[in-house]
Structure formats: structure tokens, C-alpha cells
Amino acid sequence: MRDVHGSYNTLLALVDKLPSEVKLIFVGDLVDRGAKSKEVIEFIRANSHQCVLGNHEQLMIDYGVVFTKTHPRSTNASFMHTWYNNSGDTTLFSYGVLKYSREDGMQCVENEEGIEQFLQDIEWLKTLPLYIELPHKINNKPVVVSHASCANAWWQHDNPHGQETFREYALWNRTPPKRDVEIFNIYGHTPMDFGPEIEDHYVNVDTGCYIRKHGFNTLSAYCVESGEVVSVSHVMD
Numbered sequence: 001m002r003d004v005h006g007s008y009n010t011l012l013a014l015v016d017k018l019p020s021e022v023k024l025i026f027v028g029d030l031v032d033r034g035a036k037s038k039e040v041i042e043f044i045r046a047n048s049h050q051c052v053l054g055n056h057e058q059l060m061i062d063y064g065v066v067f068t069k070t071h072p073r074s075t076n077a078s079f080m081h082t083w084y085n086n087s088g089d090t091t092l093f094s095y096g097v098l099k100y101s102r103e104d105g106m107q108c109v110e111n112e113e114g115i116e117q118f119l120q121d122i123e124w125l126k127t128l129p130l131y132i133e134l135p136h137k138i139n140n141k142p143v144v145v146s147h148a149s150c151a152n153a154w155w156q157h158d159n160p161h162g163q164e165t166f167r168e169y170a171l172w173n174r175t176p177p178k179r180d181v182e183i184f185n186i187y188g189h190t191p192m193d194f195g196p197e198i199e200d201h202y203v204n205v206d207t208g209c210y211i212r213k214h215g216f217n218t219l220s221a222y223c224v225e226s227g228e229v230v231s232v233s234h235v236m237d
Contacts, residue, residue: 003027003054003188005210006034006090009235010219011043017230018221025132027188028054028147032087033210035237038094041121053128054147055171055189059083060091064122068115071097072108092118130170131157136224139200141184143224146170148189151177151202177202186222196220196229209234 004011004026015024026049031037044051063083067076075098080088089106092098096114100106131150134143144150153169156162174190176199177183184201191208193215208216212234220231 003029003191003206003209004034004040004219005029005032005056005087006037006040006094007209007219007234007237008034008036008039008043009237010209010232011040013232013235014219014221014230017232022223024049024221025134025145026051027145027186027205028052028128029056029188030054031060031091032056033090035090036094037091038117038121041124045121045124050132051128052132052145052147053125053130053171056086056088057125057128058171059086059088061122061125063088064118067092067097068119071115072110075106075108130167134224138184138224141182141201143186144183145186147187148173149175149177149185149187149202149204151181151183151185154181154183154185176204186224191216195231196222198222198227198229205229207231 026044028051030040030044063080066079070076089098095118096111097109097118098106099109131144131146136143148169148171150170152175153166156166177185179201181201186203186205188206190204191206191211192204196207197204203222205220205222207218207220209219211217217234218231220229222229
């Protein structure tokens, strides 16, 4: 399942369209942009769904703990600039530890329960793998789920000296896999308009749920066994 980005109600709408016995695997970017990042994580954790680490989870890990160290005295606006530019503030809003007003801008909210849940979820995010290799083959290639396209660097995934390169690909790469790669890569990260991009050696299942523009604004799931795609239009949170 593609990048949810805090679109909790849309996620529930998509799950309702899927068979009850389906096994869900999320391609990361659960948080930011949408209004209910906390609820998305809660849903996935409560149901023990599998998920790989996305670049937005990495941002939450990198900046989240620092935010809690000065909360509620400061929003850490200067240090948090990178995460805020990637809509990290919406994630903090969802935990009830940050608020915004036109008069005062962003301000911290004293909320010990919210901070505790936030920190617990960060610890869970730290356990997410960069990839999940499935016991399936498509077109005679093993199926690997990652957040961003990692197939072009797959040869580095078990190389101790290539871990930094592989991690960069798995979290941030936007170049589609070459045709001669060893794996069938299922990933998200780069939004596709008018449905997932399906090729003989990869599927990009990100259909831009958070993008309010014609051709995007949907959440999609891809079935490994059948090749079927199920999508729903964005539902307001």
C-alpha cells in the first residue's frame, strides 16, 4: 500500500474495499502532510501490519526527539525547518503537542500524554526495515518492497561497505529501476498521476493521495498475487 501521509480516513476507506483476509504491507511515509499521522501509526501498530521505513519516518526520527527536549518551551523553529518544510508540523498537530494561529504562529502545547505517545511511536519507527523481501516471484524476479526505488542499488543491500548507498536509494531515490535489475521492486515515494506505474520489473504504487490535483488525490494498493490495483479517492479527515 502506498504512501498514506496521515490520510487516516482515506486509509480506512481503502481497507474497507479490500478482502478481510488480505495481508497489508505499507511502503512507508505514513506521516506528515495529512491531518492524522498519529492515527495512521496507531492503526498499523494495533493490527501488526508490516511496513518499511520511509523518508518521512526518518525525518520524524531525526527531528522528533530534539523537539521533545525543549517542549513545551520552544518549537525549535530554526532546527526543525527541514521537517516543517516537509509538513512535519502536521504530525505534531496530530499528537496534540503543537498548535498554530495567525496571531501567534506555531506554539507548543503542554501535553505529556501526547509527547509520551509520540516518543513511543518514534521508537517503533526505528524498528522498521529498509526493505521486505517477499516469498513471491514476478517475471522470475524476487519481489522486494521498499519505500523508494532500491532495485538499482540492490547489489549493495548485503554489502557492509555499501549500506550508506543502499539506504540513500531505499529512502530517497526517484529514478525508476533499470530493466536488468535482479528484483521486482514495489515502492512509492514518487507520486504517479492516473494510477500506479506498473512495469515488468517494478510497480510504483504512489498515486499522490495528498495532492489535490486532477490525476492524483487517490490512495492505492497493489496485489502481488493477482496484479490487481484497488484505489479510493481522498476522503477528508
